[in-house]
Amino acid sequence: MDRELTCVECPMGCAILVTIRDGEIVSIGGNNCARGKLYAQNEVFTPKRVVTSTVKLEGGGMLPVKTDRPVDKDKIFEVMAVINSLIVAAPVKVGEVVASDVCGANIISAKEVL
C-alpha cells in the first residue's frame, strides 16, 4: 500500500510518496528536506499537529497560545478542552508555559502581556 501525502511542514507543500509493505515504511520520496521525511513517517502511523488557539486572560481579553510541539491529531479536541478551561493572569511572556503536559505537550503563550 502506498500513501500520497502533502507535506504541511512548510509552504512548499511537497507531494510525498510513502511506500508501505506489511505495515512497514519501505521508502519515502518527493520530500525536499529532513522535516518532510519526519512528517511523512509520523503522518502514516501517528499524524501529529501543533494546536494554536486562545485562552482567556484574567480581567478580559484573549491570549494566543500554542502547543510547544505537535500532538497526536486525534487528541486535538482533548487539547482544546484544556485550553478552553484555562484562565491566565498577566504578566505573561512569549514562550511561557501556561499549562504543562497536555497530551504530551505544553501549552505556551505566543504573546507578551505586561
Next chain:
Amino acid sequence: MKNYDIIIIGGGPAGLAAAISAYDNGSRDILILEREPVLGGILNQCIHNGFGLTRFKESLTGPEYAYRFVEEVRSRGIEYMCDTTVLEVSTDKQVTAINSTKGVFSLSAKAIILAMGCRERSRGALNIAGARPAGIYSAGTAQKYVNILGQMPGKRVVILGSGDIGLIMARRMTLEGAKVLAVCEIMPHSSGLKRNIVQCLDDYGIPLYLSHTIVKIEGKDRVSGVYIAQVDEKRRPIEGTEKYFECDTVLFSVGLIPENELSKGAGVSLSPATKGPIVYDDRETSVSGIFACGNVLHVHDLVDFVSEEAEIAGVSASNYAMGKGADRRVVSTTCGNNVSYVLPQMLDTNASGMVKLYFRVNKVLPNPTIRLTSNGEDIVVKKKKIAVPGEMESIVLTPAKLQSISGDVVVSVEE
C-alpha cells in the same frame, strides 16, 4: 512642522522590517505611524502557526513573528506612534495624520515608505444575490471576532473562497466548536496553499467544492441558509447543480486588495495587475522618495517574503534620505505566457546586488519551464515541479545576469 528622514506608514510586518533595515543602514531619524493601538498589524490576529519558516527556520504564530520584529524596533529605539491614522500623503512627502492626543497634525520626511497592507474584497464586490442579513463576514473580520475579541460569529458556517484566511478560519471555527459545512471555490483549483487544504480542511473532514460558488444567500434577520452551485468554465452557475446548506454564517475569503488610497493621493502610479504601486527593484515608486513594500505593493502568500521585501525598501529609503542616489539603467519587466504579474515592474540593470523578481502564474502548470528573456535571448531558464496561482514564484538575477540584459525583460512559464 516636524521633519523626519524616513516616515513609515504602517507598523505591520512590512513597516517593522523596513524600519529595522533603514536603521541598520545608518538612518536614525525614523518614525512609524500605526493606526491600531499596538504594532504588529494583521499578524496579531493570525494566531495560527507557519510563519517564519524561511526566515527563522521555525514555525511561529503570527503574534510570535510580530513580537520578534517589535522587539528589534524597540531595542533600536525607533520612534513609533500607535492609534494614529494617516489621512493624507502628498507628492512632496508631507504626511497628515490624526490621533487623540495631537489632533490633526502634519509632518514631513525626506523619504516615505508605504506599508499600509491590504484589505479583503467584500461580498458586495461579487454581486452575490439574495438577502443582506447579519452573519455575513469577510474571513478576516471573523478572525478578529474569534481571536482578538473571543466572540463566535456563528455556529454553522459556509465559506466562499479558498484563500488562506478562509481555510485557516475553517479550522479555527471548527476548533472553537462551530460546524463548517463547506468551502466553495469558484476556480477549478484552490487559491490557498496546499498545506492549508490538508491541515485545515482534510484534517477536519471539511469538504472543498471546487468550481462552485454561492448563488443565493437566504435569511431575514440572520443568515438561514445558502445555495451553492457548480460553475462552468466561464464561471457561470450551472442550473440544476444547486445544493442547499442550512447555516447561520457565511464567510468570504475571496481575495485581498492592496490598500492604496494614500498612494493614489500621493500621485503614485499603480499597476492594474497588482493593484499596488509600480516600483523599481529598490521598491521606489513613480514618486521620487516614496517607497512601498509588503501587501500594499502586491499581496504575498508568506510573511517571510514581506519582511524580505520591506528590508529592500528600508535600505533604499535610508540611502535616499542620505542623498545616496542610484544611477539607474532601467528596463521594464513584462508578463509573458501564463504570467499574471511580475514585480518589480522596473529593473535597474546597474544594480550592484542580487535582484529577485517575483511573479505569479495564472493557472496550474505541472512541470513548467520558467523563462526570463530579453530581446529574445534567454537570461534565466529553470524547471519546476509545479507552479500554481496561489503560490508566488521568483527568479534571482545576479549582477552579472543583470548586466547581460539588453532590453525589456519578459517572464514566461510554459508547460
Next chain:
Amino acid sequence: MFDVIVVGGGVIGATILRELTKYRLKVAMVEKESDVAMGQSRANSGIVHAGYDAKEGTLKAKFNLLGNLMMPAYTQELGVKYINNGSIVVAYSPDEIDTLYELKSRGEKNGVEGLEVIDTETLRALEPNISPDACGALLAKTGGIVCPYELTIASIGNAMDNGASLYTDYEVCEIVKGVDYFIVKSIDGRELSTKIIINSAGIGSGDISKMAGDDTVHISGRKGEYILLDRESQGYCTHTIFKTPTSKGKGILISPTVDGNILLGPTAQEVDVPDTDTTSTGLDYVKQTADSMCVRVPHYNTITSFAGVRAYSDTHDFVISHSDKVEGLINVAGIESPGLTSAPAIAKYVVEELVSALLPLVENTDFDGRRQSDHYYSKLDNDSKNKIIAQDPRYGKIICRCEQITEGEIVSVIRRNPRATTIDAVKRRLRAGMGRCQGGFCQPQVAQILARELGIPLEEVTKSGKNSRLIVGKTK
C-alpha cells in the same frame, strides 16, 4: 393621549412629523423596525425629480413640482446634502425624440422650468460616457439628488428635537377606534392613544388603514434592485441619466449620489411579500441595461447591491386624504416615485389642509427647524477639528478608515435624535462601513462602541435590530 400618531418612519412620515412640530401638538411616530428609514426610504434612487413625468392634474404632478421647489431650502435647513445636478432623459433611437418633446410639453404644463431638448453634441459634452446610440436628450435643469435616508433621519431628528416622540420596534397589530380617539397597539403589548392617525406605513399602509377600519386602500409592492459603485468612479457621470420612458415605466437610471458614488438601477419586479433580496437575474439586467446606456461603465468598482420595495396604490396616484370611512384617519399611501421629491410638499399639505380640518393648529413659536448635519465634523477645517479633539479625544480616533469616521462621531449619533442603536443605523447616519471595505475592518469596533454606549453585552448588538445579532456568544 397624543394629538397625532404617525405610523411609519419613512421619508413621508418623517417630513409630516416634522411639519406637525411646527404647531402646539403632542405628536409621536411609531415604526415597526429598530430604526427609521428602513423601508423604501432606505433603498431608492434618491432623485429629486424635475416633474415632467407625471400626467398633468395628478397629485404626483402637483406635489412633485412643489417638492422640487422646496427641496433646496428644506435640505439646507436640516443640514442634508442636496445637489442640483440636473437630469437628462436620453433618446437611444430617432423615434424616441418625439417622446422627449412630449415629456417637455407635459413638464411645461406641470409648471416645470428649465426643460430643454438638446442634440447629441451637447449631450456628449455634458456626459462624455453616453452610448454612441444616443441621438438626443431632454435636459431638466431642476433635477437633483438627495440621500433619502439622510433626509428621513434628519427630519425625524429635528422633529424630536422639537418635542416629537419616536417609538421604534413598534409593530402595530391592532387599532381600536374609540369615540374620538384611537388606541394603537403593538405586537409586543404596548399601547398608545391618539386623536388622529396619519398612516404613512409605506408597503404596510393598506394593512394599517384596514386595522383602523378602512379597507379601501389597496397597496402593492414593486421591487427595485440596485448596484452601487465605489467613489473611485466619481465623475463617471454628473447628471442623472434616464432612458426615454416606455409604457413599462422609467426603467434603469445611472446617477451620481450625493456621497460621490455611482448608482445603477432599479429593476421593477412585482412582489407579493416585501422581500428585499437581490436576484442574479435582476442584477444582470441592471448591468446590461447600464451598458446599453453608457460606455465603459466601471462595474469593477461595484461595492454593493441592494433592493427596495416601492409601495404603489391601485389608483396609480398618491393617496393623500381623510379616510371616507374612519374619522381621524388620514391616509398618505401609495407614495411611489416621485414620492421622495414630493415629501416636503405632501407634509405641508397634510398638516395645513388635512390635520387642520380636525384640530385647531396653534403655531409653536419655539420651533427651530435647523439641525446640525451628522457629517458636520468631517467638513471642519483642521483647527476647528483640533479644538474639538482637545475637548473630546474620541474625535481624534478614526474607526472607519475608508470613510474616515471617528469614534466621537459614532458616539454622537448613538446619543442624538433619532438614536442609532444598531450597526446599520450608525452606517446610515455616518457612512461608517459603507466604504470599499464594507465594514470589514470597522464593524467589530463599531459593535464595541455600541455595546459600551448602550450598556449591553457585545452579543446583544445587532446589525439591524430584532434577531440580527452579529455574534452568537463567547468562544470560551
